[in-house]
Amino acid sequence: MDVLVPLATDEPKTRLAGTLSPSERSAFARAMCADVLEAISGRDHDPQVLATTAVDADAPVTVDDRPLTTAVNAALADAFDGGADAVGVVMADLALATPAAVDRLFETDGDVVLAPGRGAGTNAVVTRHPEFRTDYHGASIRDHREAAHDIGADVTEVDSFRLATDVDEPADLAEVLLHGEGRAREWLVDAGFAVTVADGRAEVTRAN
Amino acid sequence: MDVLVPLATDEPKTRLAGTLSPSERSAFARAMCADVLEAISGRDHDPQVLATTAVDADAPVTVDDRPLTTAVNAALADAFDGGADAVGVVMADLALATPAAVDRLFETDGDVVLAPGRGAGTNAVVTRHPEFRTDYHGASIRDHREAAHDIGADVTEVDSFRLATDVDEPADLAEVLLHGEGRAREWLVDAGFAVTVADGRAEVTRAN
Structure with missing residues (x-):
């Protein structure tokens, strides 16, 4: 299966700004992306990075500087126009992704398969329906369910903490x-x- | 399988204190527990509530006012002394639990099966090893892996967002x-x- 891996290369991971320097955030984002690519390609799927600027990666890179939703939807349209039966979209910051977790996503039946993200997000999608389009703005898992329903596509969801x-x-x-x-x-x-x-609760600390 | 469902009945869900009144927190905690019991019993397993005070529930209730870890470990010892081959422990606040998610937990092979919780927790356990004991203090998922290792028990983990x-x-x-x-x-x-x-991000709001 062709699998798009969207990666924002400018100002990645801004919510980690108090924890990591800009160059550290960039390096950490690249490490996460490498893990995602490895989880996908480990099972003979074909990841393709969809990056906002040119970047080195262990997979073909397409540069599209448009917003996430626009870029992903253009790539979905291209893939189905090119004869694809199914296309995956897996976010580049799923640092817990393993080949087994990704396999469960790809092997789940359904016109549209969604892997919910924490906080109302959608962390991974497989669409076998050429008309399905993404919308990552807002409560995307709810919007994706509705979008699939509107085009008459069956939706299934993958129950994965890793995804x-x-x-x-x-x-x-x-x-x-930890994971x-x-x-x-x-x-x-x-x-x-x-x-x-500390005080019975787990926290993340950094050695000097 | 016998499945313990620990439920704190006094001052439940204190971190929701700014959002729900004390009586609301109690009612909401009971609703979550009812969902967990239904997910377990829906697949012919036998849930047993382990509560800090007497409480009505759709399952047998054992009252033990000791701290969580102490009460769970006493119940595990009792169960294996009574001839159990396997015992489950599923937290009462897993409001997304479904029969399918619980089944994956119970059907996973391993001397000790762990379902990690977000934030270093352990939200569900199945132990088939009579010597395994819990410790819910701190980074419990790490401690449970080590505890299993120390007694020579194989550990497997269940990858479930719901759990x-x-x-x-x-x-x-x-x-x-949403789920x-x-x-x-x-x-x-x-x-x-x-x-x-709001501003492109999902949030929880309450109507007046």
């Missing part, structure tokens, strides 16, 4: 440290981050 | 509204809560 965990905020780093299996976790460990316990 | 989502904080209510299928969601809707979108 539901996009890494946006400092607290999310704990998930990467990540790839480069993003390694990057955090090398940068001095660890999960520590 | 990873315990409902503690106001933002978690969005998950219940819940039972009484907890209904309770929130009846109480006037909805997911709305």
